[in-house]
Amino acid sequence: MSEHQSALLLRKQLADLNRNAVEGFSAGLIDESDIYKWEVLIIGPPDTVYEGGFFKAHLYFPVEYPLRPPRMKFITEIWHPNIDKNGDVCISILHEPGDDKWGYEKASERWLPVHTAETILISVISLLADPNDESPANVDAAKEWRENYPEFKRKVARCVRKSQEESM
Template sequence: MANKLCSGALRALAVEYKSLQEEPVEGFRVKLVNEDNLFEWEVAIFGPPDTLYMGGCFKARMKFPIDYPYSPPSIRFLTKVWHPNVYENGDLCISILHPPVDDPQSGELPCERWNPTQNVRTILLSVISLLNEPNTYSPANVDASVMYRRWRDSKGRDKEYENIIRKQAMAARAEAERDGIRVPLTLEDYCIKTHVKPAASDSQVEMTDFYDDDYDDDDDYDDDLSAGSDYADEDRDADDSGNGES
């Protein structure tokens, strides 16, 4: 059964990864941590324009279980993020990544939690939305939650929360630029247009955008699937002790 689940997860992840290379989504980009491992992705989340996070490039690690998409992945920020829904160790606490159980004390409805129809696109778009609109009812970082509410209720007059976020965004941008990553600063750059590859022709030039810089051309996902079976039986829970659940 475990091998069957792993095989299904590999197929699902291969399809999603290929789709995100061919049709990138505004606000983030993804790449594999290791080309031989489809179960661990590195994510760069760009701060949306006209928000406190504008100009920031926040790196995170996504780890997928062997029964994905029946169970949710986990997300841990590698970049320091002061946020009500991010633990001190970087683990993200968001409803969409919580198992669909009935837990009245959490304040979450089962329909707000994970279900197999979700995918990487919907997850990361939810994360981007959460950055600007934190959930303060069940915070992972109580101090950040109190500070955010104070900033919100004062309509921005209390600058403590805002100053911390802007400082982190600037530091994240500087690190990204050192790594050769172009961070979108305008709405035009941020809202990329999905492009369709033209038919092969010597006279046609394929359109590119800033999402394409760091990726190698690799259309042979069958190789990824076979390679993934080599580590399918390994215990992936050893370093996933925190799944970001509150």
Template structure:
């Protein structure tokens, strides 16, 4: 059974990686870690017109042996200050939670992982979360309180904004070392789908379409995370 699951996961990941390499997607790039198909390094570009514009944020994705039936885990390697990212870099978001019954969890089943999800939908959700955190059940309480002050003051309280902009600036050296040109404008950020058969029916040409309706001063509860001291160990090193 385990070998069958691993074989299916290998096939799914090979197809997904090949698709992304053939048709690069906007907002992020992927590479294998140590040539391991079950561990990817994903570099996320900060979306234009957000606090994260110009940022280059590295994260690691680990896939389970029964992927896509179970969700991957995502941990940022770049130091992140965010209500829904633990101090060690682990991302807490509904789409990464397995669809199990839990009476203490307020998430809807439709918000959790399902086999139709993939790396792109995970990255879309995370990029969306960067711009619009959930402060109702935060992974980082201090960041949540600070973000709430920023929102309630309509941006007048600059503490949260200043930390994010400082972190964005600190990623530029990493991008230069990697030889990566970080997109700064909407035109640079959006990668249009080609006319290949795999994409001819895809109207979702840009991940920023996913963000169009987001109001940075409106909070959306799409993640049920609770602060856990076990997630505050080292591992979220600044790049």
């Protein structure tokens, strides 16, 4: 797929998201002149420890999209087993397509060209509600989630408060 085709596809996906809003997030461009760099605002899902939070993240799409996955990075501080301390999201559907050389993931769990910005964001919201502590990007958060949940909740609550203050 040429750069032009991927840009057209991304413009269509962004227009669709803005026309038919999906509960839990909003999306736009970081810079109006670059369709490959999106800014998203994820609202902490109800009935989770992230409820009430406003978490800003960036999606960076490669020119080979949809044949290759974007990268996603939280800009707002967030404490989560599958988001590393730099904010990079570690979720199977954002991993390069094909077999996992370490054998942790099936090819069907990894990036597939049928995924869209919407399916990625819905998957990340789902990940907030239900972390995968078997394959953590933030080992400390995963250990805390398993072994000291009250402390995990306290750290998340601090991130939620900070995200609320930053969004004002």
